[in-house]
Amino acid sequence: MTKFKLVSADVIKCLSCGRCTGYCPASRVSDYNIRHILNRVLDGDTSVLTDSLIWLCFICGTCIVKCPQEGLWPPKIIQNLREYALNKGHGAWAVAHLIPAVDNFFKYGAVLKGIFPVSPKAIEEINKLGELTGMKAILEKRKKLVEESKE
Structure with a gap:
């Protein structure tokens, strides 16, 4: 099915x-x-x-x-x-604008860099959660989809 x-x-x-x-x-x-x-x-x-x-x-x-x-x-x-x-x-166009925000979340612990300090340990934990939940894999998949749609 x-x-x-x-x-x-x-x-x-x-x-x-x-x-x-x-x-x-x-x-x-x-x-x-x-x-x-x-x-x-x-x-x-x-x-x-x-x-x-x-x-x-x-x-x-x-x-x-x-x-x-x-x-x-x-x-x-x-x-x-x-x-x-x-x-x-x-639908790549519909998710393209979200990718930088999610990327920043994993890099800096916040959607907007520098708004408030996030400890390296907290960022590490966020990334672990991203891997455990599959969110990081989904992010990479969406990045690829958006790139392919530009070609």
Whole structure:
């Protein structure tokens, strides 16, 4: 089973009531419509992976609170779609601006260098956590994706 089909397995719970979109802050300021995205996933429309709309969700959780269907987590579905899109080589533009901040976090212990002092021991611990959680590997993978997208 492809990862796209796994994402759509969660989507089948959607009742299409529209409460998620009605209360969604991203929907109020953009064309983002989680219900339309979920329907596209249900239809097997993989073009959703190249659509910039999947990057507009704030992952705020308002849709979860407003959804009458227990166990439907649209932000998790969006995160899975984003991850799948990135693994397929789409969306590098959406993560490119985050790379310097995460890089700085591992180098200096803070997103912005010099704001407050961080001890070398703390930076070492941050890097250990980055390795243990796989975050450093993800960072390197994203750097490579962004570089390849520039070619």
